[in-house]
Amino acid sequence: MESRIERLCIEKGLKMTGQRRIIARVLSEPGDHPDVEELYRRAAGLDSRISIATVYRTVRLLEEKGILERRDFGGGRARYEPTEHGHHHHMIDVDTGRVIEFEEPEHERLMQEIAARLGFRLVSARLELFGRKPDVPPPAPARSLTAVKPRVASEAAAARSTPRPRGVQR
C-alpha cells in the first residue's frame, strides 16, 4: 500500500529506494511530530538497513520539496510533520511532550493586524502554547517536555529549552 508521502515523492521525481519508502511510511503516521532520532528508531524497527544519515538527508530533502515541515519545540532537536493541513499552531503538554494542533481564525486575523501595525508584511508566524492538564497532578518523576528519551550529559541543556516553566527544571 502506497503512503501519501510516498506518492508525493514520486510526483516530485524522487527515487523510491527501500529506505525512503520506509521513512515515508513512518512519516505518514498521523498526528505526531517525531524528531529525527525517533524517526530513525521507528524506521530501523521496520528495516534495519537504514542509517541515521539517511534519515537526516531524507527529512531535509522532503522539507526542501515542501513535503515536510520542520518544527522547533525546544529541547535542541528538530521535529517534523507532513505539510498538508492549513495554518495551524501547537499546544504542547509540558508533562508529556505531546503536541496538539489547533487552528484559530480569529488569531490569524489578529496576527496580520499586529504585523501591519508594526509596519511589516507577515511572512510567517509561530504560536506555541505550553500547558498542563489541570486535573492530573504532575507524575512523580516529572517528565518535562524534553524528557522523551532520558539522556545524561545534555539533560540539563534539554531542560533549559525555551520556554521552560519555572520549577520544572531538573
Next chain:
Amino acid sequence: MESRIERLCIEKGLKMTGQRRIIARVLSEPGDHPDVEELYRRAAGLDSRISIATVYRTVRLLEEKGILERRDFGGGRARYEPTEHGHHHHMIDVDTGRVIEFEEPEHERLMQEIAARLGFRLVSARLELFGRKPDVPPPAPARSLTAVKPRVASEAAAARSTPRPRGVQR
C-alpha cells in the same frame, strides 16, 4: 556607574568579577536580543580578558537566577534578554534579524481561551511573527534572519532554521 543587571547580581549574592561586570553592562544595553557570540564579541571589545566559556556560564547562571531569559528565534543559537518587562512577544525582521517587542492584551486573552478549550492550564506561550518591511525590497545579498555573522559550513543549517520563508534559503 552600576548597571541594572549588576545591581541584581549583587542582590543575589553573586561575586562581581571584572568579567561579570563587563557582561552585565553589555546585557544592560536596551532593546536587543544578542546571541552568545555577539555578547562575547561586545564584551571582549571592552575587556579582552574574557573567554567565551565565561560568557556561556554567565548567561546560564543569570538565567537560573531569573535575571535573564533565553529565547530561540531559530538559527541554532540562543539569544538573551533581560527579564523585566511583563509579557511580551516578538516581531522578527527576516531580512535583518532585528527584533521588535510588542504587547497585546487581546492576544493574551485569546491564548488563555484556546488553552482552556483544549483542556489545559496555560503555563507559558510563545508568539513570534516573522515579517518583512513592504516598502524596502530585500537588499542585494539578501541577509536572512541568521546572517548576522557570515559563516561557512553551517550557513545552510542556519538558513534552514524554523520558520524559513520559502525562497530565501541559500
Next chain:
DNA sequence: TTAAATGCAAACCGTTTGCAGTGTA
C-alpha cells in the same frame, strides 16, 4: 547506464565541563 541515494566515519557548530589557577568577599 547513470545520476541519485546510501552507509560509514569524520567533521562541524553551539554549548558544556574537568581541572588547575585566580581573585572576590
Next chain:
DNA sequence: TACACTGCAAACGGTTTGCATTTAA
C-alpha cells in the same frame, strides 16, 4: 582564607558531509 569564578582545551550532542558503493529508473 575559602570558595566562587575563570581560562583553556577537551568533550558532547545534534547535524552535515566526503567518499566509495549500491540501486532505481
